[in-house]
Amino acid sequence: MKFHIDAQDVGTSARAVTFYTAHGMVQTPVFMPVGTLGAVKTLSPEDLIRNQVQIILGNTYHLYLKPGLEILQKSGGLHRFMGWSGPILTDSGGFQVYSLNDLKKISAEGVEFRSHWDGSAHFFSPEKVVDIQRIIGSDIIMVLDECISNPSDYETAAAAHHLTLEWALRSRNRFLESSGFYHFQQYQFGIIQGGIYPDLRLESIQQLVEIGFDGYAIGGLAVGESQETRNKITEQCVKNLPSDRPIYLMGVGTPVDILDGIDRGVDMFDCVMPTRNARNGTAFTHQGKLVIRNSQYKEDLNPLDPECKCYTCQNFSRAYIRHLFNVNEVLGLRLATIHNIHFYMSVTLQAREAIIRGKFLDFRQRFMKTFMDEGNKNEK
Amino acid sequence: MKFHIDAQDVGTSARAVTFYTAHGMVQTPVFMPVGTLGAVKTLSPEDLIRNQVQIILGNTYHLYLKPGLEILQKSGGLHRFMGWSGPILTDSGGFQVYSLNDLKKISAEGVEFRSHWDGSAHFFSPEKVVDIQRIIGSDIIMVLDECISNPSDYETAAAAHHLTLEWALRSRNRFLESSGFYHFQQYQFGIIQGGIYPDLRLESIQQLVEIGFDGYAIGGLAVGESQETRNKITEQCVKNLPSDRPIYLMGVGTPVDILDGIDRGVDMFDCVMPTRNARNGTAFTHQGKLVIRNSQYKEDLNPLDPECKCYTCQNFSRAYIRHLFNVNEVLGLRLATIHNIHFYMSVTLQAREAIIRGKFLDFRQRFMKTFMDEGNKNEK
Numbered sequence: 001m002k003f004h005i006d007a008q009d010v011g012t013s014a015r016a017v018t019f020y021t022a023h024g025m026v027q028t029p030v031f032m033p034v035g036t037l038g039a040v041k042t043l044s045p046e047d048l049i050r051n052q053v054q055i056i057l058g059n060t061y062h063l064y065l066k067p068g069l070e071i072l073q074k075s076g077g078l079h080r081f082m083g084w085s086g087p088i089l090t091d092s093g094g095f096q097v098y099s100l101n102d103l104k105k106i107s108a109e110g111v112e113f114r115s116h117w118d119g120s121a122h123f124f125s126p127e128k129v130v131d132i133q134r135i136i137g138s139d140i141i142m143v144l145d146e147c148i149s150n151p152s153d154y155e156t157a158a159a160a161h162h163l164t165l166e167w168a169l170r171s172r173n174r175f176l177e178s179s180g181f182y183h184f185q186q187y188q189f190g191i192i193q194g195g196i197y198p199d200l201r202l203e204s205i206q207q208l209v210e211i212g213f214d215g216y217a218i219g220g221l222a223v224g225e226s227q228e229t230r231n232k233i234t235e236q237c238v239k240n241l242p243s244d245r246p247i248y249l250m251g252v253g254t255p256v257d258i259l260d261g262i263d264r265g266v267d268m269f270d271c272v273m274p275t276r277n278a279r280n281g282t283a284f285t286h287q288g289k290l291v292i293r294n295s296q297y298k299e300d301l302n303p304l305d306p307e308c309k310c311y312t313c314q315n316f317s318r319a320y321i322r323h324l325f326n327v328n329e330v331l332g333l334r335l336a337t338i339h340n341i342h343f344y345m346s347v348t349l350q351a352r353e354a355i356i357r358g359k360f361l362d363f364r365q366r367f368m369k370t371f372m373d374e375g376n377k378n379e380k
Numbered sequence: 381m382k383f384h385i386d387a388q389d390v391g392t393s394a395r396a397v398t399f400y401t402a403h404g405m406v407q408t409p410v411f412m413p414v415g416t417l418g419a420v421k422t423l424s425p426e427d428l429i430r431n432q433v434q435i436i437l438g439n440t441y442h443l444y445l446k447p448g449l450e451i452l453q454k455s456g457g458l459h460r461f462m463g464w465s466g467p468i469l470t471d472s473g474g475f476q477v478y479s480l481n482d483l484k485k486i487s488a489e490g491v492e493f494r495s496h497w498d499g500s501a502h503f504f505s506p507e508k509v510v511d512i513q514r515i516i517g518s519d520i521i522m523v524l525d526e527c528i529s530n531p532s533d534y535e536t537a538a539a540a541h542h543l544t545l546e547w548a549l550r551s552r553n554r555f556l557e558s559s560g561f562y563h564f565q566q567y568q569f570g571i572i573q574g575g576i577y578p579d580l581r582l583e584s585i586q587q588l589v590e591i592g593f594d595g596y597a598i599g600g601l602a603v604g605e606s607q608e609t610r611n612k613i614t615e616q617c618v619k620n621l622p623s624d625r626p627i628y629l630m631g632v633g634t635p636v637d638i639l640d641g642i643d644r645g646v647d648m649f650d651c652v653m654p655t656r657n658a659r660n661g662t663a664f665t666h667q668g669k670l671v672i673r674n675s676q677y678k679e680d681l682n683p684l685d686p687e688c689k690c691y692t693c694q695n696f697s698r699a700y701i702r703h704l705f706n707v708n709e710v711l712g713l714r715l716a717t718i719h720n721i722h723f724y725m726s727v728t729l730q731a732r733e734a735i736i737r738g739k740f741l742d743f744r745q746r747f748m749k750t751f752m753d754e755g756n757k758n759e760k
Binding site: 037038039041042043044045046066067070071074075081082083298299301311315316317319320323324326327329330331333334335 | 417418419421422423424425426446447450451454455461462463678679681691695696697699700703704706707709710711713714715
């Protein structure tokens with residue numbers, strides 16, 4: 001994978017890199033909106049482009065069940081199916097298998113689970129998950145890993161970590177033996193597990209690097225651990241990872257979490273937070289979170305975030321968006337989502353610019369001051 | 381109201397006119413998408429502009445209850461509240477009072493009703509409905525009328541027609557005595573009632589014209605009467621109306637109904653059909669209606685309508701839109717709505733062009749051939 005370090009911040013481990021996929025380059029730090037089922041909920045591809053989204057995440061588990069592989073293959077892959085011509089990263093489906101299924105059965109071979117739609121039985125092996133992502137045609141393929149809950153004791157974490165490494169090797173072999181369906185190059189990232197145990201994390205990194213992937217993801221975080229623990233593990237992982245590949249912190253997070261990750265050298269992030277919060281009527285603003293249904297916004301003619309340049313904030317008032325939510329107009333869901341995605345993209349873009357100027361800490365402190373002082377006081 | 385007849389068709393009564401509002405001109409025949417609660421459901425103002433929507437309809441009943449007049453006035457009227465800078469016509473609220481309320485009480489003074497949101501008691505008089513529409517700030521204000529169900533006997537129709545005329549006079553007086561809140565000119569249309577009885581319709585027209593309105597609407601149709609009856613009443617009304625004002629057929633209808641109306645000289649139409657059908661997964665196409673959830677579209681990579689130039693048809697397949705509906709992605713509602721609105725706008729725009737060329741009948745026959753031969757066979 002063609003990869004270039006554009007800048008390294010002075011006071012922190014933050015960095016700005018560019019890497020290249022068959023569907024275009026990605027400049028980091030980058031946030032990937034989640035397009036679970038072939039759509040970033042409520043948004044069209046045009047909405048994504050207009051909000052400077054560079055790369056989106058698709059969920060292998062969901063796409064495998066619906067619309068299913070036959071339609072995706074017949075359509076020429078997910079890009080064509082959903083009309084998005086930029087890069088796509090797909091997860092392995094593992095996280096959904098573990099979180100949406102009470103009836104899963106994990107063995108050395110793979111994981112057996114039931115569809116949350118109709119209860120039908122399915123089986124994911126590391127190889128099959130590569131094959132599925134070949135059919136989906138994502139630019140970046142993630143390996144199947146075993147996700148554990150937090151907290152997990154050392155033995156549980158070690159066992160999951162060892163299985164994940166076995167699967168990583170099988171995944172890489174399958175990837176190298178196979179090729180894409182749609183005449184473009186795909187890449188594959190490995191996933192570091194090991195829970196909150198530094199020795200397991202280190203072993204995980206060493207063995208994954210020995211196998212050799214196009215990028216590395218820090219898995220098993222953003223599952224309820226403390227901010228301090230997450231930051232410590234992230235820091236340790238980044239320090240031990242090769243600097244010539246993208247580093248991806250999976251499932252993170254709030255704007256503050258993302259800045260924490262950038263500070264420690266992470267390049268890529270994904271989270272349902274901006275889209276899910278939008279649909280629940282919560283907007284991220286430079287002054288913190290804003291719950292649009294609150295009666296204080298009833299006659300408030302200001303935009304969601306007076307500092308924001310998104311379509312929503314340039315055209316509509318809090319009073320109007322509150323009204324849309326109150327009367328269940330789906331336009332409200334889209335307007336709030338446009339804003340939140342724009343906010344997340346803007347935070348990472350500004351972080352990139354600050355890193356290039358060697359001023360990431362300044363930017364971060366300035367951002368945190370208004371973001372934490374106002375709306376998020378109660379969350380501290 | 382500045383008004384100009386651009387063309388009169390040769391073989392039919394169809395005409396193309398231009399009239400001017402403070403928010404821009406309207407070229408007819410024109411279809412007005414329904415923006416019930418300050419939004420054409422699922423669409424942003426930008427979506428409307430891109431689909432050549434010229435004028436939208438707002439519902440006085442709904443807007444009066446939510447968001448309420450205080451917020452609308454504080455926002456500077458509905459245009460600013462919803463970010464739509466084109467013309468707006470608002471109905472009188474009467475139709476919703478009658479159709480959404482079991483507990484309404486009609487007297488000579490007005491109509492008492494209960495909110496469908498919270499059961500609170502409200503009263504609409506002809507004067508109050510003018511006042512409300514002054515606050516909403518619509519470009520075209522409709523008078524309060526008494527709507528009767530179909531079928532209604534002669535006595536019921538006559539009584540409602542007489543009350544409607546009394547109210548029309550009071551409405552016009554209030555309109556002429558008052559002025560707008562937002563420094564632009566508003567206009568007012570009268571509504572013809574009289575059920576299916578030609579003598580009542582004629583009397584209604586004569587008295588409304590004597591009062592003098594900026595335009596005239598044919599009310600009391602599209603309530604379950606036969607196509608033949610609707611066409612006969614429409615024809616009679618148009619023949620007896622002054623030709624120097626816009627003529628509006630309220631609540632109509634299917635593309636075929638609209639062409640029937642255009643044929644008879646109607647200028648303006650509104651209906652929830654394109655937006656509501658879209659949300660139910662039914663697309664209007666040149667080959668008739670298409671029910672997107674049907675399994676035949678599961679792997680269909682064609683656009684909803686291969687002849688269509690809308691954003692949806694230029695970018696997405698039936699298989700993709702079917703998938704969005706199947707997994708309840710709200711993007712599907714918007715993409716289908718964009719298509720249906722584009723289809724309706726395109727039918728009326730093409731009708732206008734055909735009228736200007738004196739070829740409306742040709743256009744109509746060509747349209748009907750594919751539209752009726754294919755998808756709508758079963759509806760004949």
